[in-house]
């Protein structure tokens with residue numbers, strides 16, 4: 001999939017879209033993984049945030065971020081998803097209380113094939129491609145992706161939609 005996004009032009013249809021149903025749908029699709037690990041995803045389903053973007057690309061972005069949050073969480077923990085719309089700026093944060101990352105690992109999150117030592121030593125499988133895709137799709141739509149993380153404490157990934 002990454003190859004497709006790298007070699008081909010991305011064709012998008014930007015429309016005004018509410019992030020809420022997209023997030024709910026992605027959370028719903030993760031039901032099996034979350035119940036297997038006893039993880040609860042907290043999301044205020046009355047929250048709303050309109051952005052100007054391509055809904056199918058947003059779905060890929062949220063699916064990857066939420067899947068990572070679940071994969072790199074400890075069993076029995078929670079994940080908090082926040083939507084925040086203030087004026088023209090929309091922010092969405094996905095916070096987990098999992099394995100976390102060191103500063104030098106955060107710097108490499110978007111590198112293709114990168115997986116931290118801690119990630120590799122979990123049961124979670126992966127190829128280190130998801131975040132490279134997310135970065136490309138986010139750049140393309142003018143969405144900033146910011147990571148805050150502390151090793152063994154958890155990670156917050158924030159999407160900042162810079163223009164409507």
Ligand SMILES: Nc1ncnc2c1ncn2[C@@H]1O[C@H](COP(=O)(O)OP(=O)(O)O)[C@@H](O)[C@H]1O
Pocket residue numbers: 064068069071072096098099100101108109114115116117119120125126127128129130131132154155
């Ligand atoms: N929520 C998170 N908590 C801890 N580490 C993360 C998180 N999200 C991403 N990472 C780190 O970034 C790496 C790259 O992520 P990604 O491209 O999605 O690859 P994959 O999930 O296949 O390992 C992960 O292997 C992990 O080391």
Ligand SMILES: [Mg+2]
Pocket residue numbers: 064067068126130131
């Ligand atoms: Mg991933």
